[in-house]
Amino acid sequence: MVGSIEAKSYLTNGSVQLQHNGLNLEEKLDEFRRLLGKSDKDPLKIVSIGAGAWGSVFAALLQESYGGFRDKFQIRIWRRSGRAVSRATAEHLFEVINSREDILRRLIRRCAYLKYVEARLGDRTLYADEILKDGFCLNMVDTPLCPLKVVTNLQEAVWDADIVVNGLPSTETRQVFEEISMYWKERITVPVIISLSKGIETALEPVPHIITPTKMIHQATGVPIENVLYLGGPNIAAEIYNKEYANARICGAEKWRKPLAKFLRQPHFIVWDNSDLVTHEVMGGLKNVYAIGAGMVAALTNESATSKSVYFAHCTSEMIFITHLLAEEPEKLAGPLLADTYVTLLKGRNAWYGQMLAKGEINRDMGDSISGKGMIQGVSAVGAFYQLLSQSSLSIVHPEEKKPVAPVESCPILKTLYKILITREQSTQAILQALRDETLNDPRDRIEIAQSHAFYRPSLLDQP
Numbered sequence: 001m002v003g004s005i006e007a008k009s010y011l012t013n014g015s016v017q018l019q020h021n022g023l024n025l026e027e028k029l030d031e032f033r034r035l036l037g038k039s040d041k042d043p044l045k046i047v048s049i050g051a052g053a054w055g056s057v058f059a060a061l062l063q064e065s066y067g068g069f070r071d072k073f074q075i076r077i078w079r080r081s082g083r084a085v086s087r088a089t090a091e092h093l094f095e096v097i098n099s100r101e102d103i104l105r106r107l108i109r110r111c112a113y114l115k116y117v118e119a120r121l122g123d124r125t126l127y128a129d130e131i132l133k134d135g136f137c138l139n140m141v142d143t144p145l146c147p148l149k150v151v152t153n154l155q156e157a158v159w160d161a162d163i164v165v166n167g168l169p170s171t172e173t174r175q176v177f178e179e180i181s182m183y184w185k186e187r188i189t190v191p192v193i194i195s196l197s198k199g200i201e202t203a204l205e206p207v208p209h210i211i212t213p214t215k216m217i218h219q220a221t222g223v224p225i226e227n228v229l230y231l232g233g234p235n236i237a238a239e240i241y242n243k244e245y246a247n248a249r250i251c252g253a254e255k256w257r258k259p260l261a262k263f264l265r266q267p268h269f270i271v272w273d274n275s276d277l278v279t280h281e282v283m284g285g286l287k288n289v290y291a292i293g294a295g296m297v298a299a300l301t302n303e304s305a306t307s308k309s310v311y312f313a314h315c316t317s318e319m320i321f322i323t324h325l326l327a328e329e330p331e332k333l334a335g336p337l338l339a340d341t342y343v344t345l346l347k348g349r350n351a352w353y354g355q356m357l358a359k360g361e362i363n364r365d366m367g368d369s370i371s372g373k374g375m376i377q378g379v380s381a382v383g384a385f386y387q388l389l390s391q392s393s394l395s396i397v398h399p400e401e402k403k404p405v406a407p408v409e410s411c412p413i414l415k416t417l418y419k420i421l422i423t424r425e426q427s428t429q430a431i432l433q434a435l436r437d438e439t440l441n442d443p444r445d446r447i448e449i450a451q452s453h454a455f456y457r458p459s460l461l462d463q464p
Helices: 025-036 053-066 087-099 101-109 113-120 128-133 154-158 170-183 213-221 237-241 254-264 277-300 305-326 335-347 349-359 377-389 412-421 430-435 443-452
Strands: 006-010 016-020 044-049 073-078 163-166 192-195 201-203 209-211 228-232 246-251 269-274
Touching: 025 044, 025 053, 025 254, 044 053, 044 154, 053 073, 053 163, 053 237, 073 154, 087 101, 087 113, 101 113, 154 170, 163 170, 170 213, 170 377, 192 213, 192 254, 201 377, 209 213, 209 377, 213 228, 213 277, 228 254, 228 277, 246 254, 246 277, 254 269, 277 305, 277 335, 277 349, 277 377, 277 412, 277 430, 305 335, 305 377, 305 412, 305 430, 305 443, 335 349, 349 377, 377 412, 412 430
Parallel strands: 044 073, 044 163, 163 192, 192 228, 246 269
Antiparallel strands: 006 016, 201 209, 228 246
């Protein structure tokens, strides 16, 4: 369904309840609770693991939609304790608070304003979990959220959760969910897990293959793969919270994806469902890889539309090429998948990272976790995809030289990003040199090669 119908109904107490596609919010909640077999006195319990921008916004959207039904719905968010807020961030946060009368009044009403005054003056230290309770995500303090229930003890957060939302970077997903599995040993019911994470790991034994975040969660916890889903789409977290119209896809087994799409859908945030978990999750990692390069190109060419379009043509053809190795019939790079790539190249944190590297305002020695932005997942994904596609055991026949070559040899942009970001043997200028290489083939040729050969390698997904 493309559109949605929104109306208002008035409850007996005079309050207004939103209706969406014929169901008000309480009816939607009751319908999903019945699917999970929840009793009348047992609330639906959701926990978001990780408090990055998207994880925090996702939790806040659900809190604002269903949080009023306290006997039927509970949501909490877990993040590690002890992360101090810098003095500069505290000063900026104070400016944000005082620029918003509604936020200022809310903090005063909650007797929470004074600590921000003291932090502004340097008289106390704020902590990330502390400010998140007041609705401030450390990675996007310019966009205040609703207050959230924050838990710093992982066992307390997850032990009885019906739905677990993975908002962690892919580089942290396995470790945290291995710990979670210890707290679930005596569980009777099986939770549903929604992963928002974008990125992959590469494993070379017994054969080269990739491991996506949903697979990491499945392996770490033993939760059946049909209970692990991926949600992604063309969106920027702050813009979604500010009610800009957006859409997303939830991918996985039909049993859960269809009811979850209905439960998560809001008038400004339309959620469709799709069965192709592999392509969407892999594309989620790939778009972060190529967004870094897009940022470099934008900075080095003074936002040249022509240069950015040339880059877009080559990077999308490489993405299509790679997905044809990983999926027998991958979802076409069109619609939401293409839009997700576009918005990430346009405005995501990975594109920002590429821009700042090219401008010299940050450097690789600062690491992949940047203050105010969070984890730049594209960096580790560059290394993972390059390592996988450089394996000689995956060789393909070069169309012109007619000899076996590793798949990465058909991905010049990926190769260049690897040399810039991982081995650091080239500067950011190398991305322009790669684009301007006179020996580059038409991007269409790469796509035709991928679509016309028996490229699909089940072993790349650790499948027989």
